[in-house]
Amino acid sequence: MYQEGRLYFSSTGQPYIKYYLDERPGVAAATIWSEIGILSPTAVERLDYPTQKPAALLERIIKASSNPGDLVFDCFMGSGTTQAVAMKLGRRFIGADINLGAVQTATKRLISLGAELHQPQRKLALADDIEPPTARYTGFEVYNINNYDIFRNPVEAKDLLLQALEVNRLQAGSLFDGEKDGRMVKLMPVNRIATRQDLNELITGFDYKAFERRQAEQPTQPVERLTLVCMGHEPGLAAHLQREVAYKLDVEVVDILRDKQDIQFKRDSEAKIVVQGDQLVIERFYPLNLLGKLSLQQEHVTDWRELVESVMIDWNYDGAVLQPTVTDIPEGEALVAGRYAIPADAGTIRVKITDLLAESLEQEVKYG
Numbered sequence: 001m002y003q004e005g006r007l008y009f010s011s012t013g014q015p016y017i018k019y020y021l022d023e024r025p026g027v028a029a030a031t032i033w034s035e036i037g038i039l040s041p042t043a044v045e046r047l048d049y050p051t052q053k054p055a056a057l058l059e060r061i062i063k064a065s066s067n068p069g070d071l072v073f074d075c076f077m078g079s080g081t082t083q084a085v086a087m088k089l090g091r092r093f094i095g096a097d098i099n100l101g102a103v104q105t106a107t108k109r110l111i112s113l114g115a116e117l118h119q120p121q122r123k124l125a126l127a128d129d130i131e132p133p134t135a136r137y138t139g140f141e142v143y144n145i146n147n148y149d150i151f152r153n154p155v156e157a158k159d160l161l162l163q164a165l166e167v168n169r170l171q172a173g174s175l176f177d178g179e180k181d182g183r184m185v186k187l188m189p190v191n192r193i194a195t196r197q198d199l200n201e202l203i204t205g206f207d208y209k210a211f212e213r214r215q216a217e218q219p220t221q222p223v224e225r226l227t228l229v230c231m232g233h234e235p236g237l238a239a240h241l242q243r244e245v246a247y248k249l250d251v252e253v254v255d256i257l258r259d260k261q262d263i264q265f266k267r268d269s270e271a272k273i274v275v276q277g278d279q280l281v282i283e284r285f286y287p288l289n290l291l292g293k294l295s296l297q298q299e300h301v302t303d304w305r306e307l308v309e310s311v312m313i314d315w316n317y318d319g320a321v322l323q324p325t326v327t328d329i330p331e332g333e334a335l336v337a338g339r340y341a342i343p344a345d346a347g348t349i350r351v352k353i354t355d356l357l358a359e360s361l362e363q364e365v366k367y368g
């Protein structure tokens with residue numbers, strides 16, 4: 001070895017044996033990993049997720065940087081390739097994504113992979129022929145954080161925020177979104193942290209003539225009292241606004257993540273109730289507050305009836321008091337029927353569905 005120049009010593013005297021590339025099994029990784037191609041639209045592993053990465057790429061990264069049992073975290077998980085490969089390779093995993101579609105795709109993928117891994121006869125599509133790990137971590141939980149399901153729709157989120165904070169709304173087109181207790185309220189972008197740039201709209205939109213007048217009238221008082229409502233914010237946000245404007249401003253920052261963690265968003269339940277021939281059919285029911293509490297996505301409820309305590313129906317609603325003739329309150333494990341024969345003398349039909357949180361939805365159904 002020594003004569004062949006294969007044995008050598010490091011500067012600290014540590015001995016090493018030199019091997020050449022063609023003596024080693026497998027394909028040598030190039031600096032640029034061009035041998036792992038992008039995932040073609042027709043690839044077997046392809047899911048319905050546009051930016052999905054090939055499992056072979058994640059397999060190489062995970063094997064190179066972790067050991068079985070380690071914890072792998074991909075905070076932009078998309079379709080969950082990292083988590084799926086981590087599961088196959090016996091690593092524990094955490095994933096996050098801002099996109100609900102990603103969470104759903106990854107969840108479905110991991111549930112079916114977990115089931116597949118529990119069938120030992122199935123050969124797994126790993127890029128290399130490796131021994132399966134001794135322990136696999138196939139269970140996982142899905143969490144909704146920071147009112148994520150609210151904030152994924154910015155327009156709806158603004159409405160819900162104004163409602164939850166009891167802000168009096170201003171007309172559309174105003175510089176501010178509302179007013180509360182003598183303060184003008186501005187909602188900053190709701191699906192990301194607020195930055196100094198986000199203040200530009202205010203800085204350019206302020207009514208400086210009014211500021212001038214107020215300052216002349218009451219020189220020691222602020223010309224405006226304003227509240228910025230945000231979901232996380234850059235430090236010094238209020239100070240930046242005060243610096244940029246040559247008038248005295250009283251700026252308060254209400255950060256939902258910091259100051260209002262227990263804010264309750266009231267969301268109404270939804271139901272789809274239809275008439276099919278002489279039957280009244282509840283096709284769907286989404287008790288949104290209950291689903292939120294259960295950390296469930298609407299799509300994950302297979303049978304809405306599992307979430308329902310009772311259904312009551314008034315076939316001739318008088319417009320004031322519900323006088324139900326149908327009271328469907330099942331015993332024990334039984335579920336409500338969800339389908340009811342409409343009597344011949346039915347007029348205005350009103351249905352009351354009460355969920356497991358005792359929250360009710362009432363809805364009228366046109367008939368005749």
Ligand SMILES: C[S@@+](CC[C@H](N)C(=O)[O-])C[C@H]1O[C@@H](n2cnc3c(N)ncnc32)[C@H](O)[C@@H]1O
Pocket residue numbers: 049051052053054075076077078079080081082096097098099102
């Ligand atoms: C390139 S894709 C990841 C693809 C993934 N490796 C796969 O195989 O499907 C990037 C992901 O980051 C998510 N993302 C973007 N901004 C984010 C944020 N601030 N927080 C969490 N996820 C975010 C996107 O929704 C997208 O799913």
